[in-house]
Amino acid sequence: MKIFKRILLLILVVITITVVYNYPKLNMIAGYAAKNAASSVFVANRDLNFTTKTDNNFSPINLVESKVDETEKWASSNVFGLLSRKAFYREGLGTVLAIDEEDLNKTYLTPKRVLADNKTPYPYGNAPQKDTVFSNIDYQKINETLDILFDSVNQTRAAVVVYKNQIIAEKYAEGFDKNSKILGWSMTKSIVSTLFGILEHQQKIDVFKKANFEEWKNDERNEITIHNLLQMNSGLEWDENYEEISDVTKMLFLERDMTKSQIRKPLAGKPNESWYYSSGTTNLLSGILRNQFKTHQEYLDFWYADLIDKIGMNSMTIETDLAGNYVGSSYAWATPRDWAKLGLLYLNNGNWNGEQLFTKDWINYATEPTPTSNGWYGAQIWLNAGKRYPNVPENMYFFSGYQGQNVFVLPDEDLVVVRMGLTKNADVDALLSGIISSIKR
Known part of the structure; x- marks a missing residue:
């Protein structure tokens, strides 16, 4: 006993x-x-x-x-x-x-939204696009390329291919369709970068100026610029580990104000010499955006009025933390077609239906490889400059999120390709090269 x-x-x-x-x-x-x-x-x-x-x-x-x-x-x-x-x-x-x-x-301020334009054809509105058949496209081959994505291994939920502003192929998994909102996860980071490009075009910000946080004024962090933060090359300490209790999991699941998490971190390297992926940095950038406006309402409205609703991404919702700041690192929901619109804005050099939101110079800046990133990262945008995908043009760039959320922009081919799913198993090189080979030039 x-x-x-x-x-x-x-x-x-x-x-x-x-x-x-x-x-x-x-x-x-x-x-x-x-x-x-x-x-x-x-x-x-x-x-x-x-x-x-x-x-x-x-x-x-x-x-x-x-x-x-x-x-x-x-x-x-x-x-x-x-x-x-x-x-x-x-x-x-x-x-x-x-x-x-x-x-x-509690009560929370909410952004002002505009009504969706359901009369103008896609992509500039949400009405059906004008029927266009391109004689140089092998539609069967494109559809066969997309079909490979939709199996038990790839677990793709949506795929959209846009060529010369026209959807030429589109496929959805069971339970999803063109109206399904899907979380973009870290593709939200590219929205944050875009907003800085818009502010710069409006001559309201200079990204090469110091971040100027009070917490940094008496130490070496005072040398960090917004540019360093956009490139995730600030040298600030950060643990981006989703498998353990880490900086990123504590931020996303315990913090009331997620814009503060990265501010508290010391330097672990030198600015402009220490590339490290950090969701805390992007939420810090969301806080910098907040500081550009006199009121919180103006900050909330800006994301939609000057970008999201401006280009007709009316399905999109960007979620905020408890302090009311947009969680720019992770939490934007939208339909695959609306995610494609963000890619088209870049493909069209920042011009949307005749209105210039940002310049080609901003795209050149945002897609310039960050030092020490091996040609893999720009300003909150992923790159193929290091030829990670060998059969895809070097100047392809993309927005990327957890579980394989992607918007690929291929300037030379006049293409935007969206793939959204539950895994990162999709063979991106085969997908994009297959689509490219389906278009005769």
């Missing part, structure tokens, strides 16, 4: 130690599940069952039990009955994880 009691005590001690050690991780797991469930249901208009079986069906997120309240518009996720997190929806701002219960009852 004594031996049995000792074994039982040992088991209890082991369980207690395991729970205590992993408790912070449970916070992140429940937070991810609740946030994803709430956004999927209330932003993307999917149901919880679909979300549980797809978006939240991977380890360890699939250990969580989630529920939603359709009336109060919140989702909660519970891990083994040990810890629960709640995310709630705010009209115009998307969903956010609550830190305190009173967060659910």
Whole structure:
């Protein structure tokens, strides 16, 4: 009997130690599940069952039990009955994880939006595009190239190919269509960069000036420029690890104001000599954008009035943190067709239906390889300058997000290609080279 009691005590001690050690991780797991469930249901208009079986069906997120309240518009996720997190929806701002219960009852400023143009043909509006058949395109080959994406390995949800401003191929997985909003994850970073390009064109900002944060004024961080931050080449310390408790997971699941996370970090390298991917840097840039405006309302409106609604990305919602700042690192939802519009804006050198939002010089700047990035990164935009994709032109660049969300811009081919899915398994080189070879020049 004594031996049995000792074994039982040992088991209890082991369980207690395991729970205590992993408790912070449970916070992140429940937070991810609740946030994803709430956004999927209330932003993307999917149901919880679909979300549980797809978006939240991977380890360890699939250990969580989630529920939603359709009336109060919140989702909660519970891990083994040990810890629960709640995310709630705010009209115009998307969903956010609550830190305190009173967060659910606060009022929040919301951005002013314009009505969608449903009369003008795509891409400048949302009406059906004018029927155009290009004699130099092998449509069968393009469709066969896209078909490969839609299998159990690739798990693609949507693919759109736009040539000379016209959709020439489009395919969706079961349960998705042209009206489905999909989270772009880190493609949101490229939106942040674009907004700096717009402000520069409006002569309201100089990205080569110092960031000038009060917290940095008495140390070497004072030399960091907005340019360094845009290129993720500031030298600031940051741990971008989604598998563990890290800087990025603490920011996304525990912070009230995500623009502050990177500010607190010391230098771990030298500005302009230390490229390192950091979502904290992008949210810091969102904070810099906030500082360009006298009021928070102006900041909220700018993202939509000067870019998103301006180019008819009317399906898009960029979610904010509890402090009301856009989470520029991660949280933009839009239809694949609207994501393609952002690529077309770049393909057309910043000109949208006759209006210049930013210049070709900005594109040249944004797609200039960052020092020490091996030709892989520009200003919040990914590059092929290092020929990561050997059968794709070097001047191809793209917006990229978690699980293989991509908008590829191919200037020489007059192409924009969108691929959105649940994995990064898609063979990008084969996809793009296959599409290119389908077009005779």
